[in-house]
Every structure is written in C-alpha cells, then in structure tokens.
Amino acid sequence: VQLQASRGGLVQAGGSLRLSCEASGPTLGHYSMGWFRRAPGKEREFVAAISRGGTVKAIADSVKGRFTISRENAKNMVYLQMFGLKPEDTAVYYCAARWDVSGGYSRTVDGYHDWGQGTQVTVSS
Numbered sequence: 001v002q003l004q005a006s007r008g009g010l011v012q013a014g015g016s017l018r019l020s021c022e023a024s025g026p027t028l029g030h031y032s033m034g035w036f037r038r039a040p041g042k043e044r045e046f047v048a049a050i051s052r053g054g055t056v057k058a059i060a061d062s063v064k065g066r067f068t069i070s071r072e073n074a075k076n077m078v079y080l081q082m083f084g085l086k087p088e089d090t091a092v093y094y095c096a097a098r099w100d101v102s103g104g105y106s107r108t109v110d111g112y113h114d115w116g117q118g119t120q121v122t123v124s125s
Helices: none
Strands: 002-005 008-010 016-026 031-036 045-050 057-059 067-071 076-084 091-099 119-124
Touching: 002 057, 008 067, 016 031, 016 091, 016 119, 031 067, 031 119, 045 067, 045 076, 057 067
Parallel strands: 008 119
Antiparallel strands: 002 016, 016 076, 031 045, 031 091, 045 057, 067 076, 091 119
C-alpha cells in the first residue's frame, strides 16, 4: 500500500496539529497502522498504533494524554491528532502500514512494511 502523509508544519509550544495519512491501493481495512517519528540525531521511535478495525490502540508514554490516533477505513485515512505540543516533539513523522490478520498492532519499526515519505513537524519554544 502506498502512503501519503499530510504536510506538517511549524507550531508554537502548546499548540496542536493533526497529521493525516492517506493510503492508495488495497483497502486500508486490511492493515494495522502506526505513526513513528525521528528527531534529529535520534533513532526512529514509536508514537502510536491502531488496529485494522480501530478498536485497539497504543500510544507511546512520551505522548500519552496529548496525542491520539484514529482512522476512517471508508476513506482510507489514518490520523494523528497532537495537542499540547512541546519542542521535544520536533521530528519527522512517518505513517506506516502492516498487513494484519490478527487484529493487533506493532510498536516496532520492523513490524511495518509500508512507509509514508515523512513530514516535518517543528515545535518552537
């Protein structure tokens, strides 16, 4: 599946931003989805994941209570809503897809086989 993330942007600390990820190709309902990010000088890290039906979700501790993940399979879309942004949230954000028959999700980079191009989110202090 091909993934296209929306443009990120520059946001002031405390602000909010919603990233979207549009899938083309096979229906997104066959895939669990994840969001990851890579800050300068750091490894790509897990941010959030959602099962193919949207009933099971996981959020990284570093963003819990501030970020939410959701999806609309009928539109082939996945979203990452970010509130209370902090300068340490500055990173390139990636959406990722995983063919999944289990109804679960993965928190690891290796657990996903299709990736979007990445979108820059910069949070100013």
